[in-house]
Amino acid sequence: MARRRFSYAEDSDAERVTTRVQIEMPPQAMWRLQKLKERTEAASYAEVIRNALRLFEALVDEHEKGSEFSLKRPDGEIVQYKIFL
Secondary structure, three states: OOOOOOOOOOOOOOOOOOOOOOOOOOHHHHHHHHHHHHHHOOOOHHHHHHHHHHHHHHHHHHHHOOOOOEEEOOOOOEEEOOOOO
C-alpha cells in the first residue's frame, strides 16, 4: 500500500505565531495517535493533530450547512456515514 503524507499549505505570507499546548491522554488514545502518525507519515504528533483539526472543522462546517456524509467503498458500495448523531 502506498503511503501518503497529509499536509496542508498555509498562507506563507502570514506571520507564524504558535502556542504550546500540553494534553494528557490515556494509553489507548496515545497508541491511536502514534499509529496515525505512522500511517500518514506525519513528522510529528502536532502535525497529526493539526490535520485532524482541519478535517474536523471542515466536517462541522458542512454539517452546519445541512450536508450528509457517505463513503464509497472499494467495491463501489456507497454507505451513509453518521458522524454527528
